[in-house]
Amino acid sequence: MADIFDVIADGTRRDILRLLLDRDSDPRSSGTSVSQIVSELGVSQPTISKHLKVLREAELVTVREEGQHRYYSLSPEPLDAVDDWLVPFLTAEAYDDEPAAALPEQAVAAAELVGRAAASAKHAVTSVFGKRAAR
Incomplete structure (x- = not known):
């Protein structure tokens, strides 16, 4: 492979x-x-x-x-291998020189990802079960 x-x-x-x-x-x-x-x-x-x-x-x-x-x-x-490889580079320890400067961008990116995932999950639940199940 x-x-x-x-x-x-x-x-x-x-x-x-x-x-x-x-x-x-x-x-x-x-x-x-x-x-x-x-x-x-x-x-x-x-x-x-x-x-x-x-x-x-x-x-x-x-x-x-x-x-x-x-x-x-x-x-x-299979993308889990990519994720596993990338995670160490995304942690605050990877930014030893300026950890505080790296954290806000990382936090924003994580919040956006979580927000999109939550919206997608809510949409999927609403589509399948109707509006009452998504509340």
């Missing part, structure tokens, strides 16, 4: 992962077809297929076949 960093180093593959992340957040989504990815990203079908093969081999996407069509979904578990 290719090194996860090599896989995500390519901009087109990152664009595909972002698109799948956005589409997978819709509870009605059952995957994204190759033609939808081609249309959304404006890249040729052979190029998208080549990148999807790399993403499949890295287990970053799953594929569901339906007749002649293939539907892709994000499988983010």
Whole structure:
């Protein structure tokens, strides 16, 4: 299997992962077809297929076949290795010279991430169970 960093180093593959992340957040989504990815990203079908093969081999996407069509979904578990590698660089100890200066930006980024996750979760719950369950 290719090194996860090599896989995500390519901009087109990152664009595909972002698109799948956005589409997978819709509870009605059952995957994204190759033609939808081609249309959304404006890249040729052979190029998208080549990148999807790399993403499949890295287990970053799953594929569901339906007749002649293939539907892709994000499988983010392999990105845990990237997360584990990055975390030490994101801690305050990594900024020994100016730890106080690094903390506010980090806190803002964390708050934004938590806020987006909470909003996404609330939207998903509301979509599935209705407005009463989200209160």
